[in-house]
Amino acid sequence: MTTRTELANAIRALSMDAVQKAKSGHPGAPMGMADIAEVLWNDYLQHNPENPEWADRDRFILSNGHGSMLIYSLLHLSGYDLSIDDLKNFRQLHSKTPGHPEYGYAPGIETTTGPLGQGIANGVGMALAEKVLAAQFNREGHDVVDHNTYVFMGDGCMMEGISHEACSLAGTLGLGKLIAFYDDNGISIDGEVEGWFTDDTVKRFEAYGWQVIPRVNGHDSDEIKQAIETARANSDQPTLICCKTIIGFGSPNKEGKEDCHGAPLGDDEIALTRERLGWKHGAFEIPENVYAGWSAKEKGAKAEQTWNAKFDAYAKAYPELAAEFKRRVNSELPADFSAKAQAYIEECQAKGEVIASRKASQNTLNAFGPLLPEFLGGSADLAGSNLTLWKGCEGVSANDAAGNYVFYGVREFAMSAMMNGIALHRGFVPYGATFLMFMEYARNAVRMAALMKQRAIFVYTHDSIGLGEDGPTHQPVEQVASLRYTPNLQTWRPCDTVESAVSWKAAIERTDGPSALIFSRQNLAHQTRDAQQVANITKGGYILKDCAGTPDAIIMATGSEVQLAVEAAEKLTGKNIRVVSMPCAELFSAQDAAYREAVLPAAVSARVAVEALHKDYWYKFVGLNGAVIGMETFGESAPAGDLMKHFNITTEAVVEAVSGLL
Numbered sequence: 001m002t003t004r005t006e007l008a009n010a011i012r013a014l015s016m017d018a019v020q021k022a023k024s025g026h027p028g029a030p031m032g033m034a035d036i037a038e039v040l041w042n043d044y045l046q047h048n049p050e051n052p053e054w055a056d057r058d059r060f061i062l063s064n065g066h067g068s069m070l071i072y073s074l075l076h077l078s079g080y081d082l083s084i085d086d087l088k089n090f091r092q093l094h095s096k097t098p099g100h101p102e103y104g105y106a107p108g109i110e111t112t113t114g115p116l117g118q119g120i121a122n123g124v125g126m127a128l129a130e131k132v133l134a135a136q137f138n139r140e141g142h143d144v145v146d147h148n149t150y151v152f153m154g155d156g157c158m159m160e161g162i163s164h165e166a167c168s169l170a171g172t173l174g175l176g177k178l179i180a181f182y183d184d185n186g187i188s189i190d191g192e193v194e195g196w197f198t199d200d201t202v203k204r205f206e207a208y209g210w211q212v213i214p215r216v217n218g219h220d221s222d223e224i225k226q227a228i229e230t231a232r233a234n235s236d237q238p239t240l241i242c243c244k245t246i247i248g249f250g251s252p253n254k255e256g257k258e259d260c261h262g263a264p265l266g267d268d269e270i271a272l273t274r275e276r277l278g279w280k281h282g283a284f285e286i287p288e289n290v291y292a293g294w295s296a297k298e299k300g301a302k303a304e305q306t307w308n309a310k311f312d313a314y315a316k317a318y319p320e321l322a323a324e325f326k327r328r329v330n331s332e333l334p335a336d337f338s339a340k341a342q343a344y345i346e347e348c349q350a351k352g353e354v355i356a357s358r359k360a361s362q363n364t365l366n367a368f369g370p371l372l373p374e375f376l377g378g379s380a381d382l383a384g385s386n387l388t389l390w391k392g393c394e395g396v397s398a399n400d401a402a403g404n405y406v407f408y409g410v411r412e413f414a415m416s417a418m419m420n421g422i423a424l425h426r427g428f429v430p431y432g433a434t435f436l437m438f439m440e441y442a443r444n445a446v447r448m449a450a451l452m453k454q455r456a457i458f459v460y461t462h463d464s465i466g467l468g469e470d471g472p473t474h475q476p477v478e479q480v481a482s483l484r485y486t487p488n489l490q491t492w493r494p495c496d497t498v499e500s501a502v503s504w505k506a507a508i509e510r511t512d513g514p515s516a517l518i519f520s521r522q523n524l525a526h527q528t529r530d531a532q533q534v535a536n537i538t539k540g541g542y543i544l545k546d547c548a549g550t551p552d553a554i555i556m557a558t559g560s561e562v563q564l565a566v567e568a569a570e571k572l573t574g575k576n577i578r579v580v581s582m583p584c585a586e587l588f589s590a591q592d593a594a595y596r597e598a599v600l601p602a603a604v605s606a607r608v609a610v611e612a613l614h615k616d617y618w619y620k621f622v623g624l625n626g627a628v629i630g631m632e633t634f635g636e637s638a639p640a641g642d643l644m645k646h647f648n649i650t651t652e653a654v655v656e657a658v659s660g661l662l
Contacts, residue, residue, distance in 0.1 A: 011037060016079075018064055032185050133428075155184070184218075184243060185245045213240070216244065329426045361387060493518040500519065555608045
């Protein structure tokens with residue numbers, strides 16, 4: 001019979017061989033965590049390699065993603081569609097095994113990890129999604145949502161601030177299906193962590209409300225198994241299992257040292273390691289008995305079949321709930337959503353309200369929310385300012401998780417990374433809000449949403465110096481440019497109620513990436529449009545006000561500055577002036593050449609852009625000979641009107657700029 005040690009050594013062998021072949025990588029963590037992984041995957045993990053998308057599978061996250069050969073080895077050995085040749089292609093161009101686990105590259109990778117701490121935050125989001133979905137769909141005798149989220153994390157994840165944010169909230173929300181394994185090997189890139197990391201991790205997590213299992217020998221299968229049993233028995237608290245391990249376990253000269261953290265062991269050391277481990281097989285050679293000991297195909301298929309039978313019984317008892325569950329986990333919107341949302345947009349155009357776009361956003365949520373039971377909203381302690389609460393919102397708590405709104409507290413980074421986990425889990429359309437300025441705290445989680453092409457909706461209010469008296473610490477300048485430059489992210493800055501509603505509809509219906517919705521604190525004028533103009537908003541940029549004949553000049557703007565552009569055009573009597581509203585510049589840039597030329601004819605070189613944010617982004621549209629009215633410095637503390645005059649973002653400035661070009 002194949003022993004547990006031999007099964008774990010297969011991970012060690014594959015990890016050191018792949019890193020050596022690639023001439024780069026991190027063998028230490030996979031070698032150190034192999035015994036923990038073997039117990040978890042072979043004895044507890046509920047998954048089916050033949051169907052990595054099974055809705056009730058356990059989620060496994062390698063938060064310390066640099067140790068990627070651990071998860072690649074696990075996927076290969078247990079029977080996923082990840083061949084030995086894929087492992088040999090580790091870290092090579094277009095391989096299924098990149099340097100860090102990347103969502104969508106290999107089956108079984110639940111999330112992209114690498115930026116330390118975000119994996120555990122994604123895991124908190126997934127565990128929250130499981131708890132809310134279970135509360136919304138499970139009925140007595142029918143637990144169709146019943147799975148765990150397991151996370152491996154290292155010292156680096158523990159040190160990163162996001163782990164404090166996310167794990168604190170996980171305890172508050174009582175996420176009992178979340179089980180994290182802390183790989184306490186005492187080593188990071190710079191050496192022994194005791195020189196810079198002396199936290200009492202046990203007390204810290206106990207203070208968060210977690211169950212903590214300390215001092216587990218990470219190389220003793222019996223201790224690991226007992227710890228997992230204890231963790232799974234506690235449904236009221238998340239659990240942290242603190243595993244003491246030896247990095248690079250098995251390497252005679254490098255185990256326990258930073259040398260094996262992020263560099264190949266070398267051929268000579270690999271030979272010595274094989275000898276010490278008793279691994280008598282060649283590079284990338286796995287004997288059949290080891291494959292048989294690891295294979296999860298048969299067990300996984302049976303587990304899914306059992307669940308399918310359970311779901312069939314559920315569907316007979318609750319047919320409408322079952323149909324709704326399928327719709328949501330398949331990321332399908334209600335059949336009538338698009339038509340009803342469009343009707344609301346047309347209603348906004350007819351009504352013509354003059355309100356702040358943050359209020360227009362809340363009105364849209366009140367219209368769309370009842371149509372979307374999959375909405376799972378939230379705000380980072382700014383619900384009253386972001387206006388993300390709508391009439392049907394019910395808060396999610398540890399004791400009642402059936403709601404649709406999360407009070408994230410002052411945790412912008414954790415909120416955004418948790419939203420990514422919620423989106424990855426499926427069953428929800430997550431949105432979360434803060435001030436635009438504090439997007440900076442969450443910047444990397446927004447980037448990860450874009451990298452993974454997840455439908456997460458980031459709501460940012462207080463969009464410019466127009467927020468006024470709070471001053472430059474709260475006034476964004478460069479943030480929207482940063483968002484617009486992010487691949488796969490669509491950034492909307494609407495100018496009125498209509499564009500606000502369109503931006504929400506577009507973000508909800510988008511399935512291939514996240515959206516950032518930028519809303520104002522100050523009131524915005526309503527713009528008149530015909531039906532075609534309303535339709536063209538979805539193209540990101542469109543002609544809002546046109547002239548007879550070929551334009552002499554084009555003024556383009558977003559948000560509150562669209563009204564300045566309209567007023568300037570009206571004052572430029574005797575000139576043919578076109579006004580272009582550009583609520584989503586990336587979407588406009590993605591339109592075909594004919595449409596872009598129709599809106600911004602190349603022959604018209606007199607172009608002015610106006611936005612109360614950083615100027616530089618707009619030169620791609622106005623050209624080097626055009627003019628941009630915007631910010632080049634930070635703001636000041638003063639009433640909004642005074643600030644606009646002080647920074648020369650006025651109708652008069654637009655008129656002067658156009659006149660100068662003509």
